Amino acid sequence: AGKLPEARAAIDKATRLGTKEARLLYHAGAIRIAAGDKEAGEKLVKEALALNPKFDLTGADEAKKLVAAE
Numbered sequence: 001a002g003k004l005p006e007a008r009a010a011i012d013k014a015t016r017l018g019t020k021e022a023r024l025l026y027h028a029g030a031i032r033i034a035a036g037d038k039e040a041g042e043k044l045v046k047e048a049l050a051l052n053p054k055f056d057l058t059g060a061d062e063a064k065k066l067v068a069a070e
Helices: 004-014 021-035 039-050 059-069
Strands: none
Touching: 004 021, 021 039, 021 059, 039 059
């Protein structure tokens, strides 16, 4: 929604304990990519897909698209 600083703060808070949950990792990665940190974002998205390639009905497809351009 164009509120990257707020999104980044929220996802950083949600992932601060290091929980390995595919949906959280995907969102963290997508936010980082949108904010211009492509390398870190793609790493998180790939980690999400490795944990569970079908973690969400639409999110998993979006995650695959985010890292497919390599």
